[in-house]
Amino acid sequence: MQYGMIIDLNRCVGCHACTIACKAEWDVPVDKERNWVRRLGPANTPEGLASTYYPGLCNHCNEPSCVPVCPADVIEKTFTDSKTGQTKSMEVAATYKDPFNGTVQIDKDRCLGCGACADACPYGARYVNTDIKNEEIGGEGIADKCTYCVTRVEKGLEPACVQTCLANARIFGDLDDPNSEVAKYVKKGAKGLTSPAVNIGPNSRYYGNKKDMYLLTTTSTPTEMPSASLRRSLMARLKPEMRKVKNFGLLGLAGAVLVSGLTEDKKE
Amino acid sequence: MSFKVTRRKFLQTASIAAATLPLAKVVSAETGFVRDPFTPPGSLEGTQTVTGGVCEMCFWRCQLVGKVRDKKLVKLEGNPKSIDNGKSICARGNAGIKLLYDPDRLKFPLKNVGERGKPVWKQISWQEALDECGSKLKAVQDKYGSQGIAMFPHGASAKYPMDFFEKVVGTHNVSEASFFQCRGIRDMAYMATFGLAPDENVDMANAKAIFLIGCHFGENVHVSHVKKYLKGLENGAKLIVVDPRYSASAAKSDIWVKIKPATDTAFLLAVMNYLVQKDKYDKKFVEAHCVGFEEFKKGISHASLDWAAKICDVPAKQIQEVAEVLAASAPNVSVHPGRHVSWYGTDFQRIRAHACLTALLGAIGVKGGFVKGKGVKVKGITWPTVAEGGEEHNLRLMADKYHYAPPGTPTELIRDACITGKPYPIKGCVVWGQNPMQTIPNQQKMVDALKQMDFIMCVDVMPTDITMYADILLPEACYLERYDFIKTGTQWNFTDKQQQYIAPRMPLVDAMFERKDEIWITNEIAKRMGYGDKIPVNSLEEKINKELAGVNLSIEQLKKEDGIHIQDGKDPYGVPEDFEVQLYNEDLADKGYPAVPTYIAVEEAPKGFTRLVYGRSPVHTFNRTQNNVWLHNAMPVNPLWLNDEIAMKMGLKDGDEIELVNSEGVKSSSKTVIKVTPGIRKDTVYMAHGYGSKNPLLTVGFHAGADDQQLITKLAIDPETGCNGMRNNFVKIVKDGKSLDIPA
Amino acid sequence: MTDIFRFLAQSMRYPASEWFNEDFWSVLLSLLDELQWQEDKAELIRVKAGAKDFLEDVQIEHTRLFINAIPHVVAAPYASVHCKGDGTLYGMIAEQTKKFYREKGFALAKENDLPDHIVYELEFLAILANDDPDGQKKFLETLFTPWFKIFKSKVLEEAHHPYYRVVMNLIDFFTREEL
Ligand code: SF4
Numbered sequence A: 001m002q003y004g005m006i007i008d009l010n011r012c013v014g015c016h017a018c019t020i021a022c023k024a025e026w027d028v029p030v031d032k033e034r035n036w037v038r039r040l041g042p043a044n045t046p047e048g049l050a051s052t053y054y055p056g057l058c059n060h061c062n063e064p065s066c067v068p069v070c071p072a073d074v075i076e077k078t079f080t081d082s083k084t085g086q087t088k089s090m091e092v093a094a095t096y097k098d099p100f101n102g103t104v105q106i107d108k109d110r111c112l113g114c115g116a117c118a119d120a121c122p123y124g125a126r127y128v129n130t131d132i133k134n135e136e137i138g139g140e141g142i143a144d145k146c147t148y149c150v151t152r153v154e155k156g157l158e159p160a161c162v163q164t165c166l167a168n169a170r171i172f173g174d175l176d177d178p179n180s181e182v183a184k185y186v187k188k189g190a191k192g193l194t195s196p197a198v199n200i201g202p203n204s205r206y207y208g209n210k211k212d213m214y215l216l217t218t219t220s221t222p223t224e225m226p227s228a229s230l231r232r233s234l235m236a237r238l239k240p241e242m243r244k245v246k247n248f249g250l251l252g253l254a255g256a257v258l259v260s261g262l263t264e265d266k267k268e
Numbered sequence B: 001m002s003f004k005v006t007r008r009k010f011l012q013t014a015s016i017a018a019a020t021l022p023l024a025k026v027v028s029a030e031t032g033f034v035r036d037p038f039t040p041p042g043s044l045e046g047t048q049t050v051t052g053g054v055c056e057m058c059f060w061r062c063q064l065v066g067k068v069r070d071k072k073l074v075k076l077e078g079n080p081k082s083i084d085n086g087k088s089i090c091a092r093g094n095a096g097i098k099l100l101y102d103p104d105r106l107k108f109p110l111k112n113v114g115e116r117g118k119p120v121w122k123q124i125s126w127q128e129a130l131d132e133c134g135s136k137l138k139a140v141q142d143k144y145g146s147q148g149i150a151m152f153p154h155g156a157s158a159k160y161p162m163d164f165f166e167k168v169v170g171t172h173n174v175s176e177a178s179f180f181q182c183r184g185i186r187d188m189a190y191m192a193t194f195g196l197a198p199d200e201n202v203d204m205a206n207a208k209a210i211f212l213i214g215c216h217f218g219e220n221v222h223v224s225h226v227k228k229y230l231k232g233l234e235n236g237a238k239l240i241v242v243d244p245r246y247s248a249s250a251a252k253s254d255i256w257v258k259i260k261p262a263t264d265t266a267f268l269l270a271v272m273n274y275l276v277q278k279d280k281y282d283k284k285f286v287e288a289h290c291v292g293f294e295e296f297k298k299g300i301s302h303a304s305l306d307w308a309a310k311i312c313d314v315p316a317k318q319i320q321e322v323a324e325v326l327a328a329s330a331p332n333v334s335v336h337p338g339r340h341v342s343w344y345g346t347d348f349q350r351i352r353a354h355a356c357l358t359a360l361l362g363a364i365g366v367k368g369g370f371v372k373g374k375g376v377k378v379k380g381i382t383w384p385t386v387a388e389g390g391e392e393h394n395l396r397l398m399a400d401k402y403h404y405a406p407p408g409t410p411t412e413l414i415r416d417a418c419i420t421g422k423p424y425p426i427k428g429c430v431v432w433g434q435n436p437m438q439t440i441p442n443q444q445k446m447v448d449a450l451k452q453m454d455f456i457m458c459v460d461v462m463p464t465d466i467t468m469y470a471d472i473l474l475p476e477a478c479y480l481e482r483y484d485f486i487k488t489g490t491q492w493n494f495t496d497k498q499q500q501y502i503a504p505r506m507p508l509v510d511a512m513f514e515r516k517d518e519i520w521i522t523n524e525i526a527k528r529m530g531y532g533d534k535i536p537v538n539s540l541e542e543k544i545n546k547e548l549a550g551v552n553l554s555i556e557q558l559k560k561e562d563g564i565h566i567q568d569g570k571d572p573y574g575v576p577e578d579f580e581v582q583l584y585n586e587d588l589a590d591k592g593y594p595a596v597p598t599y600i601a602v603e604e605a606p607k608g609f610t611r612l613v614y615g616r617s618p619v620h621t622f623n624r625t626q627n628n629v630w631l632h633n634a635m636p637v638n639p640l641w642l643n644d645e646i647a648m649k650m651g652l653k654d655g656d657e658i659e660l661v662n663s664e665g666v667k668s669s670s671k672t673v674i675k676v677t678p679g680i681r682k683d684t685v686y687m688a689h690g691y692g693s694k695n696p697l698l699t700v701g702f703h704a705g706a707d708d709q710q711l712i713t714k715l716a717i718d719p720e721t722g723c724n725g726m727r728n729n730f731v732k733i734v735k736d737g738k739s740l741d742i743p744a
Numbered sequence C: 001m002t003d004i005f006r007f008l009a010q011s012m013r014y015p016a017s018e019w020f021n022e023d024f025w026s027v028l029l030s031l032l033d034e035l036q037w038q039e040d041k042a043e044l045i046r047v048k049a050g051a052k053d054f055l056e057d058v059q060i061e062h063t064r065l066f067i068n069a070i071p072h073v074v075a076a077p078y079a080s081v082h083c084k085g086d087g088t089l090y091g092m093i094a095e096q097t098k099k100f101y102r103e104k105g106f107a108l109a110k111e112n113d114l115p116d117h118i119v120y121e122l123e124f125l126a127i128l129a130n131d132d133p134d135g136q137k138k139f140l141e142t143l144f145t146p147w148f149k150i151f152k153s154k155v156l157e158e159a160h161h162p163y164y165r166v167v168m169n170l171i172d173f174f175t176r177e178e179l
């Protein structure tokens, strides 16, 4: 199973209901976004004058660049397939890709809030909420992003943005199920925002007429992977070491490492 | 008692604490609060679903449910039972909780102990506030007569007090913004053509063609209305959009008519003339239902394609194409009546043309045409009419003008009387939910009218611009905290199973602070003005229950039914036999107005200036939502759309910070940015309306974006209705303090 | 301490003639005496002596600082307006505060009121001061001080009337001393 979302630009009217519903659902700080709508154009395209929207959100990528950079404690986590009840255990840091539903999630209570994942995402889909932190592990905040509202989905509801969309422009479902509406959209040509340099398998995809797709892809596709910040590489380098340290966070090391990481960044 | 401990000692202890960090911190964090970072749990966790909400972030009134966690309203959602908006609500609807918990909202009765416009507020008790309102209004009434009191109402909560002042106190001087600055012209023009107000009753979901003149769905959002529109597009309707700007709707259109502003009537006349000349109109319908076809035909015969092409600055071919598409799709055509139509002071004639075109296409009572849903009527309970006559003080009759004015008195007549004292003085003012500083053009005139009052009271939810002029300012419970308006209607798609619904507004949470509802406030004032014996109901709850009893329902029953009562409906299609369309309206002729829709040219921009038009932003209901943190953040400013070629000539770039100055020298008091785009005509600039609030009490909205209303100082008045036209103002762009000529 | 906190809570309520009277005034002055805040005391006495309607002056100031004002409400007396979140009422910290009251076995008498109003928080501190020094410490550390710092500085910066400056300093003094 791989959850995915289609945004049908032929239907979207740019009303922002989705972004505000998400804010309410997840208490998203006012200046941060788990999903967003940008108005594009009116601008000239080879297909004629066009004006459309970029309703963006986490792509729950197949090879998420945000996952491997997470420096938090690695733990053994058991995942359960909500459909079959089958389980699987994996070693994960505080953010990971769920092996069953394909969503990329964050363990809020283990997140250090260092922002490495946010830096690593080419779509700018993550933010760090500094109003909350896991103080006992020296956290600076807690990273957040679109979760495809899995807790709602597990209860048989739609993601909050999908539910409120008055245009039915947001379609959610299992891309692996060929009979799902999302899979049908993919067959019709719904595309993720990818470029030669950024090709990490986005599962949020867009469908629209030629001129709107032209405007969307030329303005909103990331064309390079974020360059690794010193902080991020420091984290990555330290990671094998950290794996050895059990309960790493509680020893207060996280705080120390982060502080030095930050000062290094400043010197850059 | 330990308060003799000195500061020094305190500081010593503090430094010890600091030295033991961070391990001490880890240890101390072992229990309780710190370890619980309170990550947002989502709207499902620990919440109760409360039904019966009816949205009023705009006046479409979608049905809501609230998710309430431990007395806190955490989220609003569409009521899944709704056959109108369903589970959807728009951005504004979703942001309602930020209105509810806006710290700037009015909380207690306030008295202005400073000046009007520069208030110094003091919290007072309701008792004192009401005594003051009652005695001061009574004093005005005694000295100047009931007509000495003017009222500016807006919204559902203003209906009951409005009835009190009109029917019991007996003043005609009531001016509703929704009529005089928005929809009134449309309703009156359709009344003069179809004999009924159109609302937005076009069956777009089942249309073969949708014809929008200035409507910009997407930027203008009313949930079930947009659903109809999108359903129509999904079903393959051809979309024709007439707009100087490549609006959200134009972007989805098959034909975009990039019309010169203020010439829409010429366009419509040419389309109609073409249909008549080419015999492409619905003869059967015209014969059966239309009056004055011959006079009409003659009256529009001058409107050739070329004539209109020149006036409208669009190709004659395109006008023909539009006419052909309409004819080919007839009668299943939605000619949208419009909503906010007070544009140029010639609007009654334009809207008459909408209605006449609808009739020529036979697009009435048929799929896709002008179709009114058949909902339930719930009879309202209100004040009895006790004030006798009073017609001799009706400013409109006295002036013998504006014979097609919507109910109430045109705002201009009221303001003129205030300022001149003629034909009689107006010295008391009640503002209820309206913000006439922002909704009515020419702010200085409004200030002058207010300054001369003996007494002004305002009732509102938020401290809007007008509230700075109040002597007494009263806080009202908002739509989430009270019973109110009973919303009725039908399923949104007329070809679905026919159903009717009844949904009274019920509170999702209790009112906080000392906010009260309009029934209580009005009754208390009535008692103090000596009308205690006329009070029709004692509480909102009682009122709603009595009204519901008329359709065999009750609040209790509605609660059982999750806030919405649904019953079988009636087929809305068909035309009543006696339905009459006045293509030529004799009564209009008698009063000296053009009896056949007529194009009237309006003033052109002086050299160096350009015409300012405005529209809506999907996240705002004009000014009412400006202080909402979420909505504000979604679109913090209202960029000025400027044609790309003009921008290049002027050396302006996308994102440049600018101000505007109008042809009468009025400058915007806040800044906005430029949006450079090929999607607007060269002779027009555009911005979303409602930004740039001036009341500094609104901490979020204060000076965000430019206020177009401020720049609307030239008043065009529609002769038939007395309503204001607001798009006849011309502006220059001011950059870095220098005002720049706009090339032609 | 209980009495002190209750007194401070009272001093932040809307000034009404029923309580903002000579008795209250004399307690306030004697408190300043004990603390040896002579300058503050002298200023209060001076301003009161020179006022036409001292009560109304304080009411106007209260309204302006804490309720609705021009050019803007200076400091709404709720934690969630100043701390954690987007400056609206009933934010995250308000929910946390309510939860804290509950954990200590308390709830607001008026259930619908916002839990994070300064008067409630001071009243609650008065309760804790009785027999729960740890709870008091934690409440101050995690819930009260983080927002009060910000609140206080806004009030001190904008206050026109010495009364609220003095009250802010008193609250500051007594809540910090207990850390
Ligand atoms: S709610 Fe739907 S229509 Fe509105 S902006 Fe979001 S995706 Fe587009």
Ligand code: SF4
Binding pocket: A057, A058, A059, A060, A061, A064, A065, A066, A067, A104, A120, A121, A122, A123, A124, A125, A126, A145
């Ligand atoms: S969009 Fe960004 S945050 Fe989401 S999975 Fe991909 S890389 Fe990670």
Ligand code: SF4
Binding pocket: B055, B056, B057, B058, B059, B060, B061, B062, B085, B088, B089, B090, B091, B092, B093, B094, B221, B222, B223
């Ligand atoms: S259209 Fe939006 S603001 Fe208007 S009533 Fe519906 S949800 Fe509320």
